[in-house]
Amino acid sequence: MVTEEVFFAWLDGELDADEAERVAAEVEADENLALRAEEHRALQRRLGTAFGTVLSDPLPEAVLAAARPEPEVVDLAAARRERQPRRWSGLPQWAAIAATLAIGVFAGTMVPHRDDDPVRIEGGKVYAAASLDRALTTQLASAPAGDTRIGLTFRDQDGAMCRTFTQPAASGLACRDGQRWRLRGFLAAPEVQAGTYRMASGMDPNLANLVGTAMAGEPFDAAQEKAARDKGWR
Amino acid sequence: MVPTISFDSELVAILPRLRRFAHGLSRNPADADDLTQATVERALRSREQWQPGTRLDSWACRIMRNLWIDAARARSRKDKVEAPAEEGELVGEDPTSGMDASVDLGRMMAAMDRLPDEQREVVALILIEGFGYREAAEMLDVPIGTVSSRLVRGRTALLEMVGA
Numbered sequence: 001m002v003t004e005e006v007f008f009a010w011l012d013g014e015l016d017a018d019e020a021e022r023v024a025a026e027v028e029a030d031e032n033l034a035l036r037a038e039e040h041r042a043l044q045r046r047l048g049t050a051f052g053t054v055l056s057d058p059l060p061e062a063v064l065a066a067a068r069p070e071p072e073v074v075d076l077a078a079a080r081r082e083r084q085p086r087r088w089s090g091l092p093q094w095a096a097i098a099a100t101l102a103i104g105v106f107a108g109t110m111v112p113h114r115d116d117d118p119v120r121i122e123g124g125k126v127y128a129a130a131s132l133d134r135a136l137t138t139q140l141a142s143a144p145a146g147d148t149r150i151g152l153t154f155r156d157q158d159g160a161m162c163r164t165f166t167q168p169a170a171s172g173l174a175c176r177d178g179q180r181w182r183l184r185g186f187l188a189a190p191e192v193q194a195g196t197y198r199m200a201s202g203m204d205p206n207l208a209n210l211v212g213t214a215m216a217g218e219p220f221d222a223a224q225e226k227a228a229r230d231k232g233w234r
Numbered sequence: 235m236v237p238t239i240s241f242d243s244e245l246v247a248i249l250p251r252l253r254r255f256a257h258g259l260s261r262n263p264a265d266a267d268d269l270t271q272a273t274v275e276r277a278l279r280s281r282e283q284w285q286p287g288t289r290l291d292s293w294a295c296r297i298m299r300n301l302w303i304d305a306a307r308a309r310s311r312k313d314k315v316e317a318p319a320e321e322g323e324l325v326g327e328d329p330t331s332g333m334d335a336s337v338d339l340g341r342m343m344a345a346m347d348r349l350p351d352e353q354r355e356v357v358a359l360i361l362i363e364g365f366g367y368r369e370a371a372e373m374l375d376v377p378i379g380t381v382s383s384r385l386v387r388g389r390t391a392l393l394e395m396v397g398a
Contacts, residue, residue: 004386005382005383005386008385008386008389009367009382012385014366040389040393043389043392043393044361046342046396047342047361047362048362049335049338050335050336050338050339050341050342051254051339052254052335053335053336053339054254054339055250055254056250057250057253059250060267060271063249063253063271064249066271066274066278067245067246067274067278218240
């Protein structure tokens with residue numbers, strides 16, 4: 001005779017194969033046990049159906065609001081879905097990026113290069129240079145050094161390695177192009193962009209949008225980031 | 235930063251399941267949504283305590299269960315002086331004939347509400363959420379034999395209340 005605990009453990013698939021077989025044989029031979037098993041299976045199905053309706057309900061606004069990230073946390077998935085700038089609604093994302101890049105291009109073409117400029121313009125493309133190039137090539141997100149702090153590392157839709165970075169006056173996204181880092185976005189820090197406006201902290205929403213659009217898959221964890229660096233960002 | 239992003243997206247992904255577990259624990263849908271919201275808030279505040287690579291659903295369910303227990307303790311003191319739910323209001327009807335699943339949810343919640351808390355939580359974790367006995371035991375910090383015997387009593391009482 002099986003105990004109640006063993007009977008239900010069998011019903012719930014908690015027994016190992018041998019014991020399950022033994023209990024199954026006993027249940028099959030006992031009409032009352034078989035009936036009881038069927039009643040409890042029906043109860044579980046009914047619980048599954050009734051409570052399953054909750055899964056397909058739309059989530060209440062208050063629950064969604066609670067799960068919405070705080071300002072310092074950027075929801076890349078949402079950024080990828082929206083692909084719209086959220087804070088500077090009057091100015092499209094591409095315009096903000098183009099404007100800051102245009103300033104860079106202008107400065108790059110009209111002003112003689114200095115060896116410590118963080119960007120260099122060549123053939124109409126903007127590349128990381130000097131300290132920015134070194135930071136992108138050698139630094140890990142966990143170990144900020146100098147003025148540059150590395151954020152995310154990931155592969156873009158074409159498989160190129162990309163990294164975000166933050167400096168005191170700017171942040172941006174650079175992706176591997178041959179042996180160099182080509183800038184996909186270089187954004188002035190928010191207080192520079194918007195005068196008195198100052199972000200609480202964290203990633204510029206325009207940069208987050210850019211990352212969300214460029215990124216394929218998930219950002220690298222610390223181990224993947226280090227492995228990618230050790231392999232030369234291929 | 236990387237764990238932060240996967241934490242947020244995983245948390246959003248398990249919201250419907252968290253909300254279902256909340257319905258398994260709560261006496262009505264409004265309480266369930268309050269509990270879900272409180273759990274999400276607590277989970278976000280405690281995010282450093284979650285270890286990436288471990289199951290976020292178990293971790294969040296444990297948070298929810300602890301919040302519910304805290305509220306239930308306060309509630310049970312109050313309930314002792316209130317009239318108990320009417321006996322027999324759930325029995326004697328054909329429970330399944332043509333019944334809409336969302337209507338049945340209300341009946342099942344009412345029946346679950348009459349189980350003692352320690353039976354109700356194992357029924358919700360194992361029979362509704364599909365956790366194993368061992369996972370439930372770890373979440374509740376009780377021996378697996380305790381989970382097993384509470385589950386026997388809980389599901390037997392539930393079947394008596396609702397038929398099947």
